[in-house]
Amino acid sequence: MVKTKTLGQPMFIGGRWVHSDDVVHVYDPQDNTLIDTVPAASKQQALKALELGETGARVAERMPTHERISVLSKAARYIEENFEEYALVIARESSKTIREARKEVGRCIETLKLSAEEARRLQGETIQFDQTASGEGRTGYFYRFPVGLIVAITPFNDPLNLVAHKVGPAIAGGNAIIVKPALTTPLSALKLAEAFEAAGLPENVLTVITGRASEIGETLTTHPAVRMVTFTGGLETGQRIARQCGLKKLSMELGSNSPVIVLKDALLDDAVEACVSGAFWAAGQNCLGVQRIFVEESVYSQFVDELVARTGKMQLGDKLREGTDMGPLILEQEACRVEEWVSEAVSCGATVKIGGTRRGNYYEPTILTDVPIRCRIAKDEVFGPVVSVFPVANLDEAIALANDVDYGLQAGVFTENIEKAFQAVHRLKVGGVLINDSTDYRLDAMPFGGVKGSGIGREGVKFALQEMTEPKVVCFKLGLRH
Numbered sequence: 001m002v003k004t005k006t007l008g009q010p011m012f013i014g015g016r017w018v019h020s021d022d023v024v025h026v027y028d029p030q031d032n033t034l035i036d037t038v039p040a041a042s043k044q045q046a047l048k049a050l051e052l053g054e055t056g057a058r059v060a061e062r063m064p065t066h067e068r069i070s071v072l073s074k075a076a077r078y079i080e081e082n083f084e085e086y087a088l089v090i091a092r093e094s095s096k097t098i099r100e101a102r103k104e105v106g107r108c109i110e111t112l113k114l115s116a117e118e119a120r121r122l123q124g125e126t127i128q129f130d131q132t133a134s135g136e137g138r139t140g141y142f143y144r145f146p147v148g149l150i151v152a153i154t155p156f157n158d159p160l161n162l163v164a165h166k167v168g169p170a171i172a173g174g175n176a177i178i179v180k181p182a183l184t185t186p187l188s189a190l191k192l193a194e195a196f197e198a199a200g201l202p203e204n205v206l207t208v209i210t211g212r213a214s215e216i217g218e219t220l221t222t223h224p225a226v227r228m229v230t231f232t233g234g235l236e237t238g239q240r241i242a243r244q245c246g247l248k249k250l251s252m253e254l255g256s257n258s259p260v261i262v263l264k265d266a267l268l269d270d271a272v273e274a275c276v277s278g279a280f281w282a283a284g285q286n287c288l289g290v291q292r293i294f295v296e297e298s299v300y301s302q303f304v305d306e307l308v309a310r311t312g313k314m315q316l317g318d319k320l321r322e323g324t325d326m327g328p329l330i331l332e333q334e335a336c337r338v339e340e341w342v343s344e345a346v347s348c349g350a351t352v353k354i355g356g357t358r359r360g361n362y363y364e365p366t367i368l369t370d371v372p373i374r375c376r377i378a379k380d381e382v383f384g385p386v387v388s389v390f391p392v393a394n395l396d397e398a399i400a401l402a403n404d405v406d407y408g409l410q411a412g413v414f415t416e417n418i419e420k421a422f423q424a425v426h427r428l429k430v431g432g433v434l435i436n437d438s439t440d441y442r443l444d445a446m447p448f449g450g451v452k453g454s455g456i457g458r459e460g461v462k463f464a465l466q467e468m469t470e471p472k473v474v475c476f477k478l479g480l481r482h
Contacts, residue, residue, distance in 0.1 A: 011039045011186075011210045012193035014052030015203030020045065024210060026187060028092050029328045029361050030319055035092050038186045041211035046219045049178055049207045050149070054225045056176030056204030057149045063202070065119055068172055072116035074199035075192075076109045086160065086191055088320075093185045094159050095283045095327050097319045108161040108192070111444045114461040115168030122173065122465060129475060140475035146174035147249060147468050148227040151220045153180045153213075153241070155233045156330050157285045159188035165444070166230050167192065167206065169464035175228075178207040180220060184330055186210040221245055228468065232287075235381075235453050251457035251467050253449055255287045255381045256409030258439035259402035261424060262303055263395060264296040266414035270436065272306045274412070275387065278438030280314060280365045283329050284385035287454075288410055288440040291382055293389045294398040300391040307367060307389065308354045314365045328361035329384060335363045338384035342366060345375045345388075355385070379405055395420055403429045409450035410439040431458075 010017035020039030028035055041049075063071075079086055083105055090101035124143035129135035152166035163179055170177040181189035186208075193208040209216065221229050221244050228249035231241055238254040260278070262271045278290035295303045319327040329335040339358045345368060346352060355366030363385055371378050371388040378388060392398040402411055410432040413424045425433045431450035434441055442448055449458040457467050 007036055009036050009038050009187065009190055011041060012190060012197070012206065012208040013045065013049045014056065014207055015197065015201070015205070018045070020211075024183060024186070024212070026093055026184070029095055029184075029330050036187060038190070038210040041209050041216050043216060043219050046209060046211075046216040047223075049209050050220070050223050050225055052204045053149045053176045053178050053207060056202070056206070057146070059202050060171065060176045060205045061146050061148075061174045063174060063205075065122075068119045068174065069116045071196065071199045071201050072112050072119065072168060072171060075195040075201075076112035076116070078195040078198045079105065079109050079112070079192075086188070089187050089191055090160055091319050093187050094156060095285055095319075095330050097324045097327050098322065099324075100282055104158060104161050107444055108164045111161060111164040111461060112168050114445055115172040115465075118169070118462050118465050119172035121462075122469065124471065127473070127475075137479075138475055138477050140473065142471045142473045144173075144466075144469040145472050147470060148175060149225050150175050150177045150228045150230060150468060151180065151226050152177055153217070153221075153229070153231045153233065154182060154189065156182035156185040157282055157287075159185035160192060161444075162232055163189045163192050165459055165461070165464065167196070169461050169468055171196075171201070171205065172461075173465050173468045175468055176205045178209060178220060178226075180209055180211075180213070180217065183210075183212060218244055230464075230467075238455065249467065251459065251464070252455040253287065253409075253459060254453060254455040255383070256407040256439075256450060256454050257291050257379065257381050257405045258288060258407075258410055258412075259292045259294060259428075260290050260412040260438055261392075261395065261398040261402060261414065262293060262295040262299070263413075263415040263417065263420060264298045265416045266299070267416070267436070268299060268303055268306060271414040272303065272310050274414075274438040275307060276310045276314070278412070278440035279387040280311070280326050280385045281440055283326050283363070285330060285334075285383050286440060287381075288442060289383075290387055290412070290438050290440060292378065292402070293387060294392045294401055295389060296398075297391045297393060300389075304353065304367070304369060304389055311354050311365050311367055316362060316364060326365060326385065329363060330361075332361045334384065335361050338363050338382060338386060341375075341377045341382055341384075342368070342386060345371050345377045348372045348375055350375070350377075350388075373401070373404070381407065395423060399424060399427050403427075406453040407450065408452045409454040410434060410441075412437055412439045430454075
């Protein structure tokens with residue numbers, strides 16, 4: 001039975017809707033109005049979720065492939081049938097505008113459908129054991145089996161689809177999964193649990209537990225029953241989780257400081273449009289967001305002028321208004337942090353070409369030039385609506401500067417020269433290079449992840465499914481008589 005929509009939403013532990021004496025208030029970042037409350041789970045409730053998850057792992061492993069496909073397909077269909085309701089939940093609790101929220105719901109549906117498709121393609125291979133003399137008389141194969149119980153910790157910026165990117169492949173691979181969503185945006189994850197309940201997922205296979213990381217986080221990540229932790233969030237938190245986990249599988253997407261290179265032969269109109277979208281989508285709270293743009297000197301002034309003009313057309317305001325392009329940051333303290341980083345850059349010599357003003361949780365779309373590379377905003381992940389533009393002499397200088405940070409998620413390159421495009425592809429130290437596109441593009445079917453401080457492992461349904469399963473070799477020694 002699907003839970004009713006009343007103030008005080010329960011969490012979803014082992015297939016049951018559970019309340020707690022302690023609660024967390026969920027506010028709309030736009031005006032700080034109370035949307036709802038969710039339980040602040042206790043350590044004891046986390047231990048109960050882990051106990052049920054152990055049972056769920058055994059249940060999930062025995063689910064035949066056709067049942068996994070059916071559940072994932074039905075969950076996708078349930079969300080399709082309640083599309084606008086899901087979009088409204090995202091838009092209310094997060095920073096996204098209603099148009100951005102609808103796009104996320106559409107991607108979530110696609111992620112679950114892809115998970116259903118990949119469940120049928122989870123295959124092994126035969127092995128030619130007689131490729132060596134010692135292997136004569138042997139035959140066999142390998143197949144993939146589930147990891148077991150997985151803990152997923154998800155961020156606020158894509159509160160539905162990034163949860164689906166962990167839950168969908170986990171179920172496709174025959175695992176049980178416990179999701180700990182961001183404290184600021186738990187309602188979307190609970191809506192995803194609602195879809196899986198409606199789809200008939202067996203009890204104990206999925207848990208969505210809400211609450212404070214300080215109370216339940218380490219309990220979830222360090223428990224010996226958990227065989228994998230998948231985390232999307234900040235670098236420091238990822239490093240702390242990695243130290244806690246010990247011998248568990250880890251998948252981590254830890255952010256970026258994404259570079260775009262614009263060469264003199266680029267189609268500048270296309271580059272400007274892509275960079276504005278890439279820098280300011282979801283108020284810049286996006287690991288793929290364009291943060292640094294390196295432009296060849298001969299077109300630098302023209303590019304900056306056009307970028308400023310296009311940014312000036314951005315509509316900042318009510319998230320639920322159809323014409324709004326950008327909403328607030330998730331918390332006022334985050335908007336204050338962005339303001340502080342910009343002020344630091346300006347004090348070191350940077351120029352604000354447009355924006356640079358905060359009003360509560362809102363921070364205007366901002367373009368900086370003359371930014372010293374030692375500033376935090378040039379080296380770290382700003383996770384806000386600020387982009388810095390730098391002139392470069394040539395592609396070599398652009399690549400050197402692009403690589404000169406402790407991140408490497410995705411990079412964009414705008415050029416009409418195929419040779420230079422391939423030079424960039426091979427020399428940029430990132431997990432993905434997008435030619436004539438901004439860094440802010442992700443196909444949910446592609447391998448997604450980075451190098452250096454951007455994380456370990458790859459997401460994307462097929463590739464997450466590989467991470468969430470293990471190969472098992474089967475070898476028969478045959479008593480053949482010749």
